[in-house]
Amino acid sequence: MKETTMPATAETKVPDTREESRTLIPAVDIFETENGLVVVADLPGVETGTVDVGVEKNVLTIKAKPAPGRTEELTLQEFRLLPYFRQFQLSEIVDQEKIRAEIKYGVLTIHLPKVAEKQPRKIAVNVT
Numbered sequence: 709m710k711e712t713t714m715p716a717t718a719e720t721k722v723p724d725t726r727e728e729s730r731t732l733i734p735a736v737d738i739f740e741t742e743n744g745l746v747v748v749a750d751l752p753g754v755e756t757g758t759v760d761v762g763v764e765k766n767v768l769t770i771k772a773k774p775a776p777g778r779t780e781e782l783t784l785q786e787f788r789l790l791p792y793f794r795q796f797q798l799s800e801i802v803d804q805e806k807i808r809a810e811i812k813y814g815v816l817t818i819h820l821p822k823v824a825e826k827q828p829r830k831i832a833v834n835v836t
Contacts, residue, residue, distance in 0.1 A: 730790055731790055731791050731792060731793040732789075732790045732791070732792050732793075733792070733793070733794055734749045734750055734751050734770065734772075734792045734794055734816075735749070735750045736748060736749045736750075736794065743819075743821050743822060744801075744802065744803075744819065744820045744821035744822040745802065745819075745820040745822075746817065746818070746819055746820070747768075747796070747816075747817070747818040747820065748815060748816070748817050748818075749770060749792075749794065749815070749816040749817075749818070750814065750815060750816075751772045751774075751792055751811070751814050751815070751816050752774070752789070752814045753774030753775055753789045753814065754772045754773070754774050754775070754792070754811065754814055754816075755775050755811075756811055758772055758773040758774070758775065759771070759772045759809075759811055759816060760772065761807075761809045761816070761818060763798065763804050763807060766797060766798045766799075766804075767795050767796070767797055767798065768795065768796045768797075768798055768807075768818070768820075769793075769794075769795050770792065770793070770794045770795070770816065770818075771791070771792065771793055772791065772792040772816070773791045773792075774789035774790075774791070774792075798820070800823070801822050801823055802820045802821070802822065802823070803820075803821045803822060803823045803824070806821045807819065807820055807821070
C-alpha cells in the first residue's frame with residue numbers, strides 16, 4: 709500500500725490567510741533640501757481622512773488605511789489593499805514642532821524642517 713499526503717476529503721473553499729493585522733510597508737523617497745528633509749510615501753487608495761502621521765520619542769510614524777474597494781459582489785479577488793505602516797527614527801536636526809504633511813492622489817509628502825542653527829552673537833559689555 710502506497711502512503712499519500714493527500715487528505716481523504718479535500719476542502720472545497722480555500723481559507724483566507726490574509727490577516728487583518730497585516731500591514732503593507734509603503735515605498736518612500738527621502739531627500740534633503742536647504743530647509744530640511746522631505747519624505748514622499750506612496751499610499752495608493754488612501755484618502756485624506758484616513759492618514760495618521762505622528763512623532764513620539766523621536767520616531768516618525770505613518771499609518772494609513774485605504775478606502776474600501778468596490779461594493780459589487782466579486783467573482784474573484786486576487787488583490788486587496790491592506791493598511792499601511794512605517795516608522796523612521798528622527799535625528800536631532802529635525803524641528804519636530806514644525807513638521808507638516810499633505811496628501812494628494814495617494815502620495816503623502818512630509819516636510820521635516822531643520823532646527824535653526826544658533827548664530828554666534830556679540831554680547832555688549834557695559835561699563836559701570
